[in-house]
Amino acid sequence: MTLLSVQNLRVTFETENGPVEAVRGVSFSLGRERLGIVGESGSGKTMTGRALLRLIRPPGRIEADAMIFDGQDLMQASERQMRGLRGRRIAMVMQDPKFSLNPVMTVGAQLTEGLRQRDRLGWDDARKRALAALEAVQIRDADRVMAAYPHELSGGMGQRVMIAMMLIPEPDLLIADEPTSALDVTVQAEVLSILDGLVRDRGMGLIFISHDLRLVARFCDRVLVMYKGRVVEELAAADLMAARHPYTRGLLNCLPRIGGARGPLPGLDRSGDWAE
Amino acid sequence: MTDISQPGPPSRVAAIARRIATEGATLVVTLLGLLLMTFLIGRVVPIDPVLSIVGERATAEQYDAVRLALGLDEPLWKQFAIYVGDALQGDLGQSIRTREPVLEEIARYFPATLELATLATLFGVLVGVPAGVLAATRPGTLADQVVRVVGLMGYSMPVFWLGLIGLLVFYGMLGWVGGPGRLDSAYQMLFEFEVTQYTGMILIDTALNGRWDMFANAFSHIVLPAGLLGYVSMAYISRMTRSFMMNELGQEYITTARVKGMPEWRVVWVHAMRNVLVPLITVIALSYAYLLEGSVLTETIFAWPGLGSYITNALFAADMPAVLGGTVVVGAVFVALNMLSDILYRVVDPRAR
Ligand SMILES: Nc1ncnc2c1ncn2[C@@H]1O[C@H](COP(=O)(O)OP(=O)(O)O)[C@@H](O)[C@H]1O
Ligand SMILES: [Mg+2]
Numbered sequence: 001m002t003l004l005s006v007q008n009l010r011v012t013f014e015t016e017n018g019p020v021e022a023v024r025g026v027s028f029s030l031g032r033e034r035l036g037i038v039g040e041s042g043s044g045k046t047m048t049g050r051a052l053l054r055l056i057r058p059p060g061r062i063e064a065d066a067m068i069f070d071g072q073d074l075m076q077a078s079e080r081q082m083r084g085l086r087g088r089r090i091a092m093v094m095q096d097p098k099f100s101l102n103p104v105m106t107v108g109a110q111l112t113e114g115l116r117q118r119d120r121l122g123w124d125d126a127r128k129r130a131l132a133a134l135e136a137v138q139i140r141d142a143d144r145v146m147a148a149y150p151h152e153l154s155g156g157m158g159q160r161v162m163i164a165m166m167l168i169p170e171p172d173l174l175i176a177d178e179p180t181s182a183l184d185v186t187v188q189a190e191v192l193s194i195l196d197g198l199v200r201d202r203g204m205g206l207i208f209i210s211h212d213l214r215l216v217a218r219f220c221d222r223v224l225v226m227y228k229g230r231v232v233e234e235l236a237a238a239d240l241m242a243a244r245h246p247y248t249r250g251l252l253n254c255l256p257r258i259g260g261a262r263g264p265l266p267g268l269d270r271s272g273d274w275a276e
Numbered sequence: 277m278t279d280i281s282q283p284g285p286p287s288r289v290a291a292i293a294r295r296i297a298t299e300g301a302t303l304v305v306t307l308l309g310l311l312l313m314t315f316l317i318g319r320v321v322p323i324d325p326v327l328s329i330v331g332e333r334a335t336a337e338q339y340d341a342v343r344l345a346l347g348l349d350e351p352l353w354k355q356f357a358i359y360v361g362d363a364l365q366g367d368l369g370q371s372i373r374t375r376e377p378v379l380e381e382i383a384r385y386f387p388a389t390l391e392l393a394t395l396a397t398l399f400g401v402l403v404g405v406p407a408g409v410l411a412a413t414r415p416g417t418l419a420d421q422v423v424r425v426v427g428l429m430g431y432s433m434p435v436f437w438l439g440l441i442g443l444l445v446f447y448g449m450l451g452w453v454g455g456p457g458r459l460d461s462a463y464q465m466l467f468e469f470e471v472t473q474y475t476g477m478i479l480i481d482t483a484l485n486g487r488w489d490m491f492a493n494a495f496s497h498i499v500l501p502a503g504l505l506g507y508v509s510m511a512y513i514s515r516m517t518r519s520f521m522m523n524e525l526g527q528e529y530i531t532t533a534r535v536k537g538m539p540e541w542r543v544v545w546v547h548a549m550r551n552v553l554v555p556l557i558t559v560i561a562l563s564y565a566y567l568l569e570g571s572v573l574t575e576t577i578f579a580w581p582g583l584g585s586y587i588t589n590a591l592f593a594a595d596m597p598a599v600l601g602g603t604v605v606v607g608a609v610f611v612a613l614n615m616l617s618d619i620l621y622r623v624v625d626p627r628a629r
Binding site for chain 2: 050057084088094100101102104
């Protein structure tokens with residue numbers, strides 16, 4: 001069954017030097033499966049993910065022929081309806097917990113905020129749910145983490161908190177935007193396996209954004225390859241290593257530098273007509 | 277597995293104790309430095325303290341007697357020690373003009389400044405912060421432009437000019453506010469004799485005494501100068517609030533709050549505002565400290581008997597003990613405010629604890 005169907009999504013930024021098109025007509029659909037989005041830095045992955053939540057700030061602008069989530073066109077939804085969907089039905093884990101958690105609020109306050117503000121739960125109930133969520137991401141001293149501030153957590157711990165926070169309302173769709181790119185290699189695997197388990201157990205749809213093709217191949221069912229705001233290739237994850245598209249092949253060849261510089265890939269042949 | 281590097285309770289207590297100790301030491305050194313400075317200024321200025329007390333026509337014996345009484349024959353370091361000892365006991369010397377202890381005089385003048393500065397800062401914060409937030413959340417709109425222009429006017433218009441125009445219009449022509457001074461002259465005497473003065477701040481003392489008639493009169497007098505100074509402080513605070521808020525609203529944790537489906541008021545006033553407070557506290561403390569020096573121009577125009585006019589008058593009269601005593605008090609107020617804002621800073625920013 002289709003959970004999300006996106007047709008001709010465009011994200012445009014009005015700048016002093018004219019409009020910059022970050023996403024240029026992306027279409028895809030998604031069931032309760034795991035879809036990977038890969039591409040070099042600046043190819044529009046993050047903007048695609050945020051556009052699904054309609055969270056692009058001015059001067060950015062979102063356009064799409066349709067963006068249908070569970071039968072509802074998000075392009076037609078009011079801001080109020082979007083707020084009802086955000087968090088509760090569509091959630092997003094962002095790249096770096098160092099920046100994506102509020103530095104002056106305790107972890108507990110941030111974890112329970114949705115439950116208390118939206119679901120009107122009392123402090124005790126909200127706290128119980130938050131503790132359970134922390135345990136689900138394999139945090140053992142959950143009490144202490146609840147009382148801690150984000151700067152007192154390691155990166156891996158922070159990202160688990162982020163995942164726990166986003167999964168508390170049991171969303172149908174989770175967007176994970178490079179959820180492990182800011183973490184140490186050793187911690188990456190742990191966080192990924194936690195995420196993997198949760199997505200499997202709960203049968204969520206997952207959009208997994210990454211610049212790391214090998215990771216995506218392992219982790220996802222299907223992959224979109226993005227270049228300059230466009231999808232240049234869509235294929236089953238199992239076929240990724242055998243991809244024919246020159247850009248995808250180029251990405252594959254550039255792989256060993258995980259965590260290294262992520263600018264436009266230097267050694268990439270951009271002579272094909274896909275590269276305009 | 278524990279990978280949070282949070283110090284346990286015992287080391288946290290030790291850290292706080294250590295911090296109090298270092299801060300106490302800094303405080304002592306700062307205050308000593310302040311006293312040393314005023315002491316040296318008192319010795320360097322070409323005003324003979326003995327002569328200014330005994331007068332031109334004193335005999336040599338009179339002169340020497342006063343010189344001895346002031347301890348001026350002692351070595352310099354000892355004079356300084358005595359100066360510090362006296363200051364610690366609240367003795368900042370005697371005013372040349374009035375022969376009264378300087379500290380007692382300042383105790384009469386300072387509440388007028390404190391009252392004015394506090395009301396002005398209150399106004400600056402209560403108007404400036406929401407205005408800055410409004411501008412930051414709607415950049416480029418009419419609201420933003422209005423806040424910007426009103427703020428710019430607060431920066432660029434000379435205070436004395438605004439004050440004079442204000443007096444002319446609201447007091448002279450419209451009669452909406454009281455004129456110069458802290459009270460109508462009819463009330464001045466009544467305040468001295470019928471009101472128990474707990475703080476020297478007329479609004480507070482009259483309220484505590486239940487003299488609401490006098491309170492209303494005092495308010496009609498303070499509202500214009502406080503509004504004027506408050507306007508200047510509002511201009512500063514709204515501009516800083518706008519820029520801090522813009523900065524916070526661009527941060528990732530704001531997106532997180534929106535992803536969680538939090539309503540916009542909560543994103544701005546809870547998530548962003550708590551972070552804006554961190555630098556804003558320093559800004560507010562600075563503008564408050566600036567007003568607490570006593571703004572001379574405003575105090576002159578409004579015949580406001582505050583610290584600024586006290587020090588200025590003392591300066592014109594070459595009344596060095598009064599000038600230096602006033603300087604010590606201003607410095608001490610600065611230090612105290614600095615400490616207060618440091619403490620508040622720690623309260624709002626867990627990373628600074
Ligand atoms: N505020 C902005 N103004 C102008 N262009 C922007 C802005 N934000 C993003 N972009 C453009 O969007 C493009 C895609 O960005 P992004 O989605 O973050 O890429 P990715 O996540 O794939 O690295 C970037 O190349 C950039 O030029
Ligand atoms: Mg990105």
